[in-house]
Amino acid sequence: GTYIWGRGTLDDKAAMISILEAVEKLLSENYQPERTVYLAFGHDEEISGLKGAAVIAAALKERGVEAEFVIDEGYAVTIGMVPLIDKPVALIGTSEKGYLSVSMTVEMEGGHSAYPAAESAIIVLNRALKNIVDNPMKAKISRPVDDFIRYIGPEMPFYARAIFANKWLFKGVILKIYAGGSNSNALVRTTTAPTIFNAGFKDNVVPTKAEAVVNFRILPGETSNDVIEHLKKVIADNRVVIKELEGRKEPAPDSPINVPGFDVIHKTIRQVYPEALVAPTMMIAASDSRKYTGVSSNIYNFAPIMVTSEDLARTHGLNERNKIEDYKRGIGFFYQLIKNCDN
Missing domain, CATH: 3.40.630.10 (Zn peptidases)
Incomplete structure (x- = not known):
């Protein structure tokens, strides 16, 4: 075989x-x-x-x-x-990279789906998730990625060599190139991945509670505290309770x-x-x-x-x-x- x-x-x-x-x-x-x-x-x-x-x-x-x-x-x-x-x-x-998972919980009044309120636990939590996905942490070239670029740069086509050999001039272009792909994006920033969402139990009842879990892979040079502070800033809603889960690794x-x-x-x-x-x-x-x-x-x-x-x-x-x-x-x-x- x-x-x-x-x-x-x-x-x-x-x-x-x-x-x-x-x-x-x-x-x-x-x-x-x-x-x-x-x-x-x-x-x-x-x-x-x-x-x-x-x-x-x-x-x-x-x-x-x-x-x-x-x-x-x-x-x-x-x-x-x-x-x-x-x-x-x-x-x-x-x-x-580091590892951090957090739970995000919203508790609000529920009720019958025939006369829903303008906002609910699901709506508020969904907005919070959209905010953190739409506003990722800043892309950066860390030392390991800088080493990677130096090693493979000479083997790239000429136009790419010119860009990667002059990081001081084309840093923004390089970050945009890497941020454009799911695999390469993970090399230049702390990634955000909602992995679990729980809410509701019946199709005609607005639930009083919505929960989600979001996983982060932390870029070297950043910490789990940096991630938590970033979350609070982009969510900007005290109704969303953020709790760190077990398994954190810097x-x-x-x-x-x-x-x-x-x-x-x-x-x-x-x-x-x-x-x-x-x-x-x-x-x-x-x-x-x-x-x-x-x-x-x-x-x-x-x-x-x-x-x-x-x-x-x-x-x-x-x-x-x-x-x-x-x-x-x-x-x-x-x-x-x-x-x-x-x-």
């Missing part, structure tokens, strides 16, 4: 099994690394990592471990996903790209995927790698898988799959990475 099918073949069992197969191969060759390599596999990354990565990181810190770098799942070798770039692009996450610290840890990952990608460009960038999604900040200040997100937009749509969905040849290259990546750490 051509593919390995099943949940986790892309996210994230492929990376874990690739690590184990790479180590098994090195052991079969009696390879003895000069530097200590820790393999850490949490079991609850999808639900915050509090009992997995957090506990592992605490144990390592208690033992006095100071890691040169940490590499975790996250980005991959992308195909046809970076605008204006024809080659595959291997993306290394050097920071992560943006993860930026990891440097001028250190040996980044260099060895970059070098290994170039060896295993010579056809790909390599660029640092910001993680839009969240992982549990931030739990390791007490163990290392150099935390990077990259998994040796090759993905298209179609593949991403399969992740956490139907027909998730990984090419067998790509999986083998993933094993080769971790095999070579461990060896390169000794060099």
Whole structure:
């Protein structure tokens, strides 16, 4: 066959099994690394990592471990996903956006739908949601995105190179370009996504209560408090009660790209995927790698898988799959990475 099918073949069992197969191969060759390599596999990354990565990181810190770098799942070798770039692009996450969900509740008098009031809980809450969606937080070029532009800029068509090479002059144009797409927009601003709405129970009754949940992915350089203050400002209605929900994560610290840890990952990608460009960038999604900040200040997100937009749509969905040849290259990546750490 051509593919390995099943949940986790892309996210994230492929990376874990690739690590184990790479180590098994090195052991079969009696390879003895000069530097200590820790393999850490949490079991609850999808639900915050509090009992997995957090506990592992605490144990390592208690033992006095100071890691040169940490590499975790996250980005991959992308195909046809970076605008204006024809080659595959291997993306290394050097920071992560923060995470915040808030509930918004409005309670007002209800009544019979035959003689409705001019405003109701649903109308007021709907207006508040429209205000926050229509007035997003300001677009900005953060340091990880600035690094990304510097790395891929030379590979762009001439007209784009001229724009991206002169950010001081064309910053507004660049932000407009990125803000124009749903994926690229997430790189330059704190995103706003209403995810839950509850109100009413009967078609002829105006409800007394309406509730919604809105999720924000916070841009590095901003905080959850900034988001809350922005919400209050654009809603400007005291009838809307805003409450922060559990699970808040502030943006993860930026990891440097001028250190040996980044260099060895970059070098290994170039060896295993010579056809790909390599660029640092910001993680839009969240992982549990931030739990390791007490163990290392150099935390990077990259998994040796090759993905298209179609593949991403399969992740956490139907027909998730990984090419067998790509999986083998993933094993080769971790095999070579461990060896390169000794060099």
